[in-house]
Amino acid sequence: MQIRIHQIRPGMVQQIQSVCVECQGHGERISPKDRCKSCNGRKIVREKKILEVHIDKAMKDGQKIAFHGEGDQEPGLEPGDIIIVLDQKDHAVFTRRGEDLFMCQIVKHGDFKCVLNEGMPIYRRPYEKGRLIIEFKVNFPENGFLSPDKLSLLEKLLPERKEVEETDEMDQVELVDFDPNQERQCHYSGEAYEDDEHHPRGGVQCQTS
Template sequence: MKDGQKITFCGEGDQEPGLEPGYVIIVLDQKEHLRGKFRERGEDLVMCMDIQLFEALCGFQKPIATLDNRTIIITSHPGQTVKHGDIKCVLNEGMPIYHRPYEKGCLIIEFKVNFPGSGFLSSDKLYLLEKLLPARQEVEETGEMEQVDLMDFHPAQVRRHCYNGEAYEDDEHHLGGGVQCQTS
């Protein structure tokens, strides 16, 4: 049943001699799951599962405590790659379907793959790891190309590095103004 749905029992209200009994109306108030692990979407339950990079690549088994006090084991077999943001489901592990209590919706799982931090392997070990993974695409550099490095993105730092002067430093005509960065 859904949150706010009503159940009416006719003739089950206050009973007094000489008076017709009234109605008992029960309004369901759905309680949030204690651990906040599941969200309901119709008959389906939705959850997020954190896994480590090696589990995403090599498989895993994870126990999940269900709302009806059972434990199920989610299995990803070796060779089945799970990517960050992948959405998978387990049939018949969602909410019971109204008027069909032996049928259930799906348990929908969105995966979050946790990557190891920078410097987790020495360069000689990285070389071994690279040999195991699919080959990277090589880039042929030309004279028109310029190499740049990636940095961590911090919005506050980027605003400080915005150039507030003219569009080009070597321009002989200093008209003022220039391009400004938008700030929020």
């Protein structure tokens, strides 16, 4: 440590402490003739060292890998450690949660997906398999699952309906729920109507002797 005293004016001085330029605060000075050409007496040299980091499978985000004694070194002090912290990158398809992988994909009703080589074995080619084909079915909500006022709110959240231009060739009809028994009733009514046309029913005929 160096101490310098400056006289500001008669009867007033200023004392300044600073690090010694010669020893850099170490309390030791090496003669220029004895100084190392690489460090110039500082006892420390800069050195680049390549460390190979081995990342094992299943290592997690934020996990640390330590290289003991590979940090900065100074005379009289224990060298420090280099700590590598793993930063897991996001994947475009998969999301990791612990030991599990999550995958999200939007499918539509009637979509087909397949897994290659997971179907039935191919005849006389036992090492080859067909495809495992998966058809996706979407269960739609039943009628009346929402009240009319909530249906109107739901309709506001959905895309707008496409307007259909009406032409003179179009007929406006009513769409009703399908009833499989309705066709039979119409069929029986039609048969009765046709029977009346071919065999008209009248009153009681008079008998003749």
